[in-house]
Amino acid sequence: MGAMSEPTKRFEGTSTYVATEDLLVAVNAAVALERPLLVKGEPGTGKTILAHEVANALGKPLFTWHVKSTTKAQQGLYEYDAVARLRDGQLGSERVHDIGNYIVRGKLWEAFEAPEGGVLLIDEVDKADIEFPNDLLLELDRMQFFVYETKQTVEATKRPIVIITSNNEKELPDAFLRRCFFHYIRFPDEATMSAIVDAHYPGLKQELVTEALAVFYGLREVQGLKKKPSTSELLDWLRLLVLEDVPGEALKQGREGNAMPPMAGALLKNEQDVARVAERLTRGHGRGRW
Numbered sequence: 328m329g330a331m332s333e334p335t336k337r338f339e340g341t342s343t344y345v346a347t348e349d350l351l352v353a354v355n356a357a358v359a360l361e362r363p364l365l366v367k368g369e370p371g372t373g374k375t376i377l378a379h380e381v382a383n384a385l386g387k388p389l390f391t392w393h394v395k396s397t398t399k400a401q402q403g404l405y406e407y408d409a410v411a412r413l414r415d416g417q418l419g420s421e422r423v424h425d426i427g428n429y430i431v432r433g434k435l436w437e438a439f440e441a442p443e444g445g446v447l448l449i450d451e452v453d454k455a456d457i458e459f460p461n462d463l464l465l466e467l468d469r470m471q472f473f474v475y476e477t478k479q480t481v482e483a484t485k486r487p488i489v490i491i492t493s494n495n496e497k498e499l500p501d502a503f504l505r506r507c508f509f510h511y512i513r514f515p516d517e518a519t520m521s522a523i524v525d526a527h528y529p530g531l532k533q534e535l536v537t538e539a540l541a542v543f544y545g546l547r548e549v550q551g552l553k554k555k556p557s558t559s560e561l562l563d564w565l566r567l568l569v570l571e572d573v574p575g576e577a578l579k580q581g582r583e584g585n586a587m588p589p590m591a592g593a594l595l596k597n598e599q600d601v602a603r604v605a606e607r608l609t610r611g612h613g614r615g616r617w
Contacts, residue, residue, distance in 0.1 A: 336384075336385050336386075337351075337355050338351060338354045338355055338358070338381050338384055338385060339351065339384065340380070340384070341380045341383060341384050342526060343380070343526050343527065344373065344376065344377070344380040344526070345515075345519060345522045345523045345526055346377075346380075347519065349510070350377075350510060350512060353366075353508060353509075353510035354377075354381060354510075356508055357488070357490075357507075357508035358488055360508060361486055362489075362506060362507055362508045363449075363467055363489035363490070363491050363506065363507045363508070364488075364489065364490045364491065364507065364508050364510065365452075365491045365492075365493065365499075365504070365507035365508065365509045365510070366490060366491065366492050366493070366510055366511075366512060367492075367493045367494070367495055367509070367510075367511045367512070368511055368512035368513065368514070369494075369514060369555070369557070370494060370554075370557055371514075371556075371557020371558045371559055371560070372512040372513070372514055372515070372557070372558065373512060373558065374492040374512060375448070375450055375492055377490060377492075377512075378391070378446050378448035378450075378490040378492075379448075381446050381488060381490065382445070382446040385446070385488075386443075387441075387443060387444055387445050387446050387487075387488070388441050388443070388445045388446070389445065389446045389448065390434045390437050390438040390441070390445055390446070390447045390448065390487070391434065391448045391450060392433070392434035392435075392447070392448065392449050392450065393450045393451065394449060394450060394451050394452055394454050394455050394459070395454055395455070396454050396455065396456075397455075398454070398455045398459065399455075399456075399459070399462075400459050400462030400463045401433075401462075402433050403433040403434050403435040403449070403463065403466075404433045404435055404436060404466065404472050404474075404481075405430050405431060405432050405433050405436055405474060406430075406431045406433065407426075407429060407430060407431075407476050408429045408430075408431055409429070411429055412426070412428075412429045426476050426477060427476075427477050429476075430474065430476060430477060434447065434449075435447065435463075435466060435472070436472075436481055438483075438487040439470065439471070439481055439482065439483040439484065439487070440481075440484060441484065441485070441487065442484050442485065443485060444484075444485040444486060444487050444488065445485075445487040445488070446487060446488045446489075446490065447487045447488070447489045447490070448490050448491075448492070449463075449489065449490070449491045449492070450492050451492055451493065451494060452491050452492065452493050452499070453493040453494060453495065453496040453497050453499065454494075454496060457497065457500065458500075460499055460500055460503035461500050461502055461503055463503075464502060464503060464506060467489060467506065468506065470482065470483035470486055471483065491507065514547075515558065517540050517544060520540060520543075520558070520561070521536060521540060523558060523562075524536055524540075524561070524562070524565060527562055528562070528565060528566070528569070531565070531569070532574075532575060534574070534575030534576065535565075535568065535569075535573075535574065535575035535578070536565075536575075537575065538575040538576075538578035538579045538582070539561070539564070539565055539568065539575070539578060540561075541578075541579075541582060542578055542581075542582055542588050543556060543561050543564070543594065545582065546588070546594055546595070546604065549600075549603060549604055549607055551603055552595075552600045552603060552604075553597055553599055553600055554595075554596050554597065554600060556594040556595065560593055560594050560596075561594070563593045564590065564593040564594050567590045567593055568589070568590070571589070571590070573589055577589070585608045585609075586608070587604065587605060587608060591604070
């Protein structure tokens with residue numbers, strides 16, 4: 328096994344990140360077990376930002392690896408830039424004699440070398456090929472890997488906290504799941520969302536927050552939306568409401584009169600969803616709710 332460490336602090340959330348008790352338990356359990364924390368949940372539930380907040384709260388550096396459909400596991404370890412070495416050889420550069428000059432360190436390598444540990448975020452792991460998670464099993468288990476070109480072993484100075492996010496675009500391999508501590512972030516209820524709003528925009532008039540949440544959750548209840556509005560979109564919309572000085576009473580009158588919410592483009596992101604909401608409003612299904 329690679330380097331292990333005792334956690335110096337527990338994650339208790341931050342002033343700008345409202346974490347539920349079960350999420351706090353999950354983070355601290357994963358740290359205690361020295362296992363990656365696999366976080367799932369619909370977009371906008373704070374999966375990615377969780378790693379940022381854990382790093383901030385525990386005073387650790389953050390290393391972020393954004394996974395794409397073309398990403399390979401090897402890229403997280405290192406890449407050998409053979410093209411650059413060939414070019415330098417043709418130009419007669421002295422650098423060509425040290426192959427280490429052409430080793431590009433990946434995010435796992437950077438996290439392994441952090442003397443105080445660190446937080447490693449592997450974001451949207453399900454975007455990559457199905458074999459991608461399994462290709463990382465050994466390195467995440469042992470916290471070390473071998474660089475064949477330089478014949479060196481890279482081992483974690485202090486075990487990083489590994490947070491892996493997934494949007495459930497594809498099933499993850501069982502062998503990978505067995506090695507993770509799993510947590511599903513449920514979409515916040517209105518009370519939790521009100522606390523999130525207060526953390527980002529303290530001092531907002533309660534009437535505005537109450538009416539905005541009624542509109543927001545009413546939109547999320549519309550059947551068949553391609554993209555339900557998320558937390559970040561609610562926060563953007565509230566910012567616009569404040570900038571445009573839209574009072575809570577106007578939102579209340581609008582939803583009771585089955586009117587499209589003001590500046591709905593902050594909440595609805597495609598024409599199909601706008602049309603579906605407009606149809607529901609025309610039929611009067613939103614009365615009393617949004």
